[in-house]
Amino acid sequence: MFDTLKLSELSANNAGILRGPSSTRPTIWIVEENGIRAVVKDFSTNKFLFRNTVGRFLIWREGKAYKKLRGIRGVPVLYRVVDGLALVIEEIQGRNLENLENEIKLSSPFFDALEELVRRFHRRGLAHCDLKRAPNTLIGSDGFPYIVDWAASISKEEFRLPLLGSIYRRFLSDDYLAVIKLKLRHAPETVRPDEKDRYHYRSGGEKFIRAVRDRLRAILQKAV
Numbered sequence: 001m002f003d004t005l006k007l008s009e010l011s012a013n014n015a016g017i018l019r020g021p022s023s024t025r026p027t028i029w030i031v032e033e034n035g036i037r038a039v040v041k042d043f044s045t046n047k048f049l050f051r052n053t054v055g056r057f058l059i060w061r062e063g064k065a066y067k068k069l070r071g072i073r074g075v076p077v078l079y080r081v082v083d084g085l086a087l088v089i090e091e092i093q094g095r096n097l098e099n100l101e102n103e104i105k106l107s108s109p110f111f112d113a114l115e116e117l118v119r120r121f122h123r124r125g126l127a128h129c130d131l132k133r134a135p136n137t138l139i140g141s142d143g144f145p146y147i148v149d150w151a152a153s154i155s156k157e158e159f160r161l162p163l164l165g166s167i168y169r170r171f172l173s174d175d176y177l178a179v180i181k182l183k184l185r186h187a188p189e190t191v192r193p194d195e196k197d198r199y200h201y202r203s204g205g206e207k208f209i210r211a212v213r214d215r216l217r218a219i220l221q222k223a224v
């Protein structure tokens with residue numbers, strides 16, 4: 001699928017642009033082949049040094065995550081990795097949740113399905129780590145949730161050592177807290193009291209782990 005696609009030919013003439021590039025973000029193209037549409041997340045349009053370091057690293061991370069997630073409903077299919085610089089991903093018909101609260105009301109079944117989706121990818125040994133950003137969750141035209149942007153995700157194997165294990169568990173818990181955050185914004189009446197408590201509760205120990213984790217995250221982000 002999309003075997004003949006060349007990044008150098010993805011000029012605005014033969015592909016649609018969903019989002020142009022910035023200094024640190026890839027171009028997001030829409031392409032079509034034999035009636036099938038795909039999204040291309042493409043770092044080839046970024047500056048030389050950035051695309052060959054951060055760009056390649058993020059595409060490698062995200063590609064690896066998509067391969068692990070294959071077959072999970074709610075995660076788009078990865079069709080191809082091109083030149084180590086771009087991912088060609090199944091296009092989800094629908095829209096992301098950013099600012100959606102002003103337009104439509106998301107239902108309780110939508111959030112049940114989102115929670116089930118989070119459970120499923122956790123069982124595969126991955127934490128998403130960036131679900132708090134509403135643009136990374138989509139509502140499909142079928143009404144079901146879809147999750148994109150796996151570049152920041154981490155896998156259980158990478159965090160196997162004892163201390164790292166508790167950080168990994170914190171990331172899992174953060175994914176659920178992100179769902180509660182989305183619920184609070186989009187359908188606050190569906191948030192159960194225990195979820196509210198969980199969302200607001202931070203013990204001293206939690207604060208400490210959180211601080212260590214945030215520090216690690218900042219260092220990792222600087223390193224890439």
Ligand SMILES: Nc1ncnc2c1ncn2[C@@H]1O[C@H](COP(=O)(O)OP(=O)(O)OP(=O)(O)O)[C@@H](O)[C@H]1O
Nearest residue numbers: 025026028039076089090091092096135136148149
């Ligand atoms: N498979 C897809 N189907 C439909 N839309 C998509 C798909 N992948 C990405 N998008 C759209 O493109 C937007 C940006 O994608 P993505 O989050 O992967 O890029 P990003 O560079 O990591 O963005 P950001 O830094 O803003 O999080 C998403 O918010 C979503 O609206």
Ligand SMILES: [Mg+2]
Nearest residue numbers: 133135136149
């Ligand atoms: Mg994103």
